[in-house]
């Protein structure tokens with residue numbers, strides 16, 4: 357029986373889906389952060405449950421050739437990057453393995469080795485930043501939350517964010533300090549400034565700064581805009597997000613534009629998209645393009661084909677498919693995203709796309725009942741995967757192909773299994789890394805209708 361606070365020698369053999377190292381000690385699975393497969397370590401046990409234990413590495417006894425010195429000064433403090441302690445090669449291999457393991461173990465599939473499309477760059481890639489604001493050692497500041505806490509640690513430069521985001525953060529903190537603007541205290545639910553949110557269009561160079569506040573207006577709004585514009589000359593717009601509710605949601609429901617158009621534009625796959633603070637937009641543009649290209653290539657569209665895109669967001673994949681297909685339909689639950697999607701179609705002169713706002717399950721059911729028979733269904737759901745009514749309705753519509761884009765290999769594998777039990781065959785899976793240094797991974801699985809002889 358493992359004892360808490362005791363140290364044990366152990367060799368790590370793999371990783372959990374959160375990126376923790378996995379080893380076995382006395383027959384029990386033990387998880388520890390910052391471990392690398394193949395390493396022999398001295399592990400201190402911190403917590404023992406009925407089935408698994410958690411520990412931390414006291415000392416690495418035999419070091420992996422993939423171990424590197426973290427390039428970020430905040431590694432281990434900030435809860436953002438999980439893989440600062442290993443090289444990118446090991447990170448890619450563990451992500452590909454994670455997708456393969458999920459498909460095999462949860463999905464019961466055997467699709468062979470899963471290839472991962474690595475990112476060309478692992479730094480400065482995020483086009484969206486969310487900095488919590490709070491008191492740090494008695495001073496107002498902004499940065500990131502300390503791991504597993506809501507304590508704000510000030511950050512000067514985040515290695516995966518754009519430089520503009522850091523400049524907006526620093527200029528906002530400067531404004532807070534200059535005019536003594538109160539920062540939000542989440543325990544007391546008092547104070548004003550909660551978050552600094554930045555979105556950049558990397559292709560267009562446009563930048564949106566959004567200040568999230570526990571109030572309807574800001575003091576010294578004009579001065580804020582001036583200070584932000586001085587810090588980032590290519591700033592496009594400044595928005596206030598009114599967020600007076602308690603809780604962890606970053607953005608509030610109401611927005612007021614303080615300066616500029618209130619939205620920015622960016623380009624993806626040769627198309628132009630309008631983005632508001634709320635619209636879903638993949639945080640890594642270069643890799644999103646490659647993800648969409650791969651997913652659409654697998655769909656094998658041509659002008660005779662109709663494609664249905666469930667969970668379409670602002671219509672990114674839908675409109676990319678529209679270029680190759682006869683017609684496309686996009687479905688999404690957030691009204692504002694659908695409005696953006698319609699405008700995005702217009703903006704790009706795309707006339708063969710229809711969008712409607714609905715729950716994917718209800719929409720799929722209705723389309724199936726109306727006799728809509730798309731040749732291809734593309735799904736790109738949130739982490740929880742697709743619901744059972746979506747599975748059933750997709751099968752009723754009987755498309756030749758289903759292309760499943762996923763941000764969680766476990767739910768992908770579960771859903772693919774359900775589709776396999778209903779006459780579809782998974783023939784190919786691959787992974788794309790949109791989140792270098794972080795534990796998330798995107799994957800794509802192609803399913804084709806089985807021909808009954």
Ligand code: SAH
Nearest residue numbers: 636667668669672688689715716736737738
């Ligand atoms: N394909 C898009 C968006 C993917 S994110 C892109 O790549 O940009 C998943 C989207 O599913 C989000 O926009 C979210 O609002 C939407 N969504 C979540 N639950 C939904 C549901 N039940 N029905 C329809 N859409 C849903």
